[in-house]
Amino acid sequence: MRKYHFLYMGLGIAMLCAGVLASLALGSRMIPLQEVVRTLFGDGGDGLATAVVLERIPRTVFGILAGASLGVSGALMQAITRNPIADPSILGINTGAALFVVFGMSFLQMSTLQSYIWMALLGAFVTAIFVYSVGSIGAGGMTPIKLALAGAATSAALSSIVSALLLPRVEVMNAFRFWQVGSIGGATWSAVTTVLPFLFVGLFIALIISPQLDLMSLGEELAKGLGVHPGIVRVLGTLSAVTLCGAVTAVAGPIGFVGLMIPHVLKILFGPQLKWVVPMSMVYGGAILLFADVIGRMLGSPSELESGIVTAFLGAPVLIYVAARAKGGLSRHGV
Amino acid sequence: MEYKDFYGSKYTRRKRRGVLITIVLGFLLGILAMMSLMFGSETITFPEVVASIIFKKPSDNQFILHTLRLPRMLAGLMSGMAFGFAGNTFQKMLRNPLASPDVIGITSGASISAVYGILVLGYSGMRISVMAMVMSLIVTLCIYLLSQGGSFSGGKLILIGIGVQAMIQSAISYLLLQASQYDVAYAMRWLSGSLNGMRMANLVWFPGVLLVFGGIVLLWENKLLIMELGEEKAITLGLSMRSTQGILILSAVCLLAFGTAITGPIAFVSFLSGPIAGKCTGKGVKNALASAFVGGILVLLADFMGQHAFDTRFPVGVMTGIIGAPYLLYLLIDLNKKGGAI
Numbered sequence: 001m002r003k004y005h006f007l008y009m010g011l012g013i014a015m016l017c018a019g020v021l022a023s024l025a026l027g028s029r030m031i032p033l034q035e036v037v038r039t040l041f042g043d044g045g046d047g048l049a050t051a052v053v054l055e056r057i058p059r060t061v062f063g064i065l066a067g068a069s070l071g072v073s074g075a076l077m078q079a080i081t082r083n084p085i086a087d088p089s090i091l092g093i094n095t096g097a098a099l100f101v102v103f104g105m106s107f108l109q110m111s112t113l114q115s116y117i118w119m120a121l122l123g124a125f126v127t128a129i130f131v132y133s134v135g136s137i138g139a140g141g142m143t144p145i146k147l148a149l150a151g152a153a154t155s156a157a158l159s160s161i162v163s164a165l166l167l168p169r170v171e172v173m174n175a176f177r178f179w180q181v182g183s184i185g186g187a188t189w190s191a192v193t194t195v196l197p198f199l200f201v202g203l204f205i206a207l208i209i210s211p212q213l214d215l216m217s218l219g220e221e222l223a224k225g226l227g228v229h230p231g232i233v234r235v236l237g238t239l240s241a242v243t244l245c246g247a248v249t250a251v252a253g254p255i256g257f258v259g260l261m262i263p264h265v266l267k268i269l270f271g272p273q274l275k276w277v278v279p280m281s282m283v284y285g286g287a288i289l290l291f292a293d294v295i296g297r298m299l300g301s302p303s304e305l306e307s308g309i310v311t312a313f314l315g316a317p318v319l320i321y322v323a324a325r326a327k328g329g330l331s332r333h334g335v
Numbered sequence: 336m337e338y339k340d341f342y343g344s345k346y347t348r349r350k351r352r353g354v355l356i357t358i359v360l361g362f363l364l365g366i367l368a369m370m371s372l373m374f375g376s377e378t379i380t381f382p383e384v385v386a387s388i389i390f391k392k393p394s395d396n397q398f399i400l401h402t403l404r405l406p407r408m409l410a411g412l413m414s415g416m417a418f419g420f421a422g423n424t425f426q427k428m429l430r431n432p433l434a435s436p437d438v439i440g441i442t443s444g445a446s447i448s449a450v451y452g453i454l455v456l457g458y459s460g461m462r463i464s465v466m467a468m469v470m471s472l473i474v475t476l477c478i479y480l481l482s483q484g485g486s487f488s489g490g491k492l493i494l495i496g497i498g499v500q501a502m503i504q505s506a507i508s509y510l511l512l513q514a515s516q517y518d519v520a521y522a523m524r525w526l527s528g529s530l531n532g533m534r535m536a537n538l539v540w541f542p543g544v545l546l547v548f549g550g551i552v553l554l555w556e557n558k559l560l561i562m563e564l565g566e567e568k569a570i571t572l573g574l575s576m577r578s579t580q581g582i583l584i585l586s587a588v589c590l591l592a593f594g595t596a597i598t599g600p601i602a603f604v605s606f607l608s609g610p611i612a613g614k615c616t617g618k619g620v621k622n623a624l625a626s627a628f629v630g631g632i633l634v635l636l637a638d639f640m641g642q643h644a645f646d647t648r649f650p651v652g653v654m655t656g657i658i659g660a661p662y663l664l665y666l667l668i669d670l671n672k673k674g675g676a677i
Contacts, residue, residue, distance in 0.1 A: 319494065319498035
């Protein structure tokens with residue numbers, strides 16, 4: 001089996017490289033590949049092609065980071081909640097982050113990216129805790145259906161509050177629309193460097209705790225016997241998952257379904273072990289988001305279709321597939 | 336014998352209470368409808384409204400009353416009732432108050448065909464309504480068929496509906512991006528649910544549709560009550576599930592699509608009407624008509640508030656969203672506590 005794992009790993013890395021090249025080369029202005037490579041190695045000259053490629057670098061870098069973070073965030077959430085459909089967008093976390101950002105813009109006169117990020121993180125945490133607790137109330141604890149419905153309902157409720165806050169405030173609406181698009185296209189170097197620490201910490205924690213999470217899936221008693229502290233691992237995992245998706249949302253707005261589809265595809269390729277799935281989520285997540293972004297640029301040309309829309313269109317069938325494959329009632333551990 | 340009498344009388348009492356409350360709700364709806372005709376930038380007195388609308392007497396406010404307020408009121412009233420009927424039917428049938436058409440993606444089927452009709456084909460009026468109906472039926476069928484594999488469960492259907500809705504939403508965003516700027520503004524306003532600029536010409540077919548399909552729902556309500564007991568019991572009681580489900584779904588979807596095509600998807604109305612009506616009338620009582628009344632009340636009340644309560648005029652969809660959101664969350668918590676049908 002190991003042999004195949006390395007094969008799939010190579011495939012993922014190849015896809016990521018292809019995604020990077022496509023993201024730099026394709027768009028409303030096509031740049032030939034040799035130009036792209038020449039620019040990357042620093043001898044592109046001062047032509048238009050070079051300028052375009054340089055312009056596309058920040059969004060490409062952010063695309064890799066954002067895709068990696070969203071993929072890992074989804075994998076962690078699915079493992080911790082033991083729920084096959086946990087995803088930042090389904091749990092309404094993106095909308096929560098959006099609501100807090102709008103609140104900050106409307107009432108606290110916030111206008112810097114730094115402050116948006118903190119608001120988005122706060123919103124992400126509050127919403128995550130809220131949705132999770134609503135979804136766990138009652139007999140049988142948390143089930144996929146309860147969680148999904150709690151997320152969908154919360155998300156619907158929060159987005160109408162967002163529109164009510166926005167409608168009377170034209171200037172906030174303009175600022176927010178710019179933010180709300182769910183696209184990696186608006187990423188700048190300063191945005192990337194601002195969120196970078198959050199993403200690194202989140203990804204680092206995820207890598208460290210994934211072997212422990214694997215042990216916990218054997219049963220909590222057994223994991224305790226092997227020296228794991230399930231409580232600590234769960235708290236760290238939640239922190240990491242929410243930080244990752246909150247920070248990405250702060251820059252790019254809501255990008256859904258990456259976190260849902262990546263772990264499911266990877267579990268088919270690599271089996272259920274998180275020590276493979278988590279690192280590979282970074283590679284494949286980055287690749288998918290880059291491709292979604294490129295597809296959006298091609299479809300929407302001369303303007304562009306936001307990457308979040310493309311990922312939703314690609315990812316929603318995975319949700320349908322997971323749900324349709326379930327036998328009878330979706331049980332707590334099932335599907 | 337005494338035992339039986341006890342339950343018999345209790346049931347009769349409950350039933351009578353249900354009927355009474357339905358009448359009260361209808362009365363409330365009437366008052367709201369009248370209020371939305373009377374108040375606005377210009378206040379028109381009650382006698383004048385009655386004289387002008389019912390007895391066709393010419394009035395100074397002919398334009399305001401007949402061209403601006405009446406179509407707006409009628410559109411709100413009828414679409415609210417249609418959403419109420421449709422939502423309640425789905426919730427009862429799938430035995431889950433959260434399984435309303437706007438949560439499980441059926442409304443989005445109507446939305447996308449209307450957006451396509453408005454933006455790409457440049458249609459308006461009846462053609463959009465028909466397209467919305469056809470498309471919603473197709474979407475419903477797809478969701479239903481996808482959830483058939485393995486064994487059927489309401490939960491599965493809801494999850495698949497959420498997935499389908501996400502796909503349709505992204506397709507709608509794509510259409511919006513492709514269209515010219517002018518139409519986008521119109522489509523966006525429509526998408527958030529609005530009664531602005533309603534004209535009588537749009538509403539010609541609506542009463543008929545409401546009467547026919549609403550009538551079917553009311554006639555078959557007995558069967559809906561039996562279905563609420565669960566599939567096994569319903570079959571034991573001699574109900575043919577397939578045909579009953581089919582006809583009820585068809586009527587509910589047509590009502591929903593027709594209402595959506597005219598006013599846009601007004602948030603939460605189909606979701607909230609059934610549970611609110613159920614709370615009012617009590618359990619185990621027929622409440623399709625009460626739900627329709629509650630739907631109408633919600634839309635008219637939200638529109639009235641959106642017009643007059645704040646400095647900014649909010650479209651009705653945003654108002655129902657704000658009114659509905661807290662109740663929705665309460666409902667969710669309450670439902671999970673009981674651990675009921677989910």
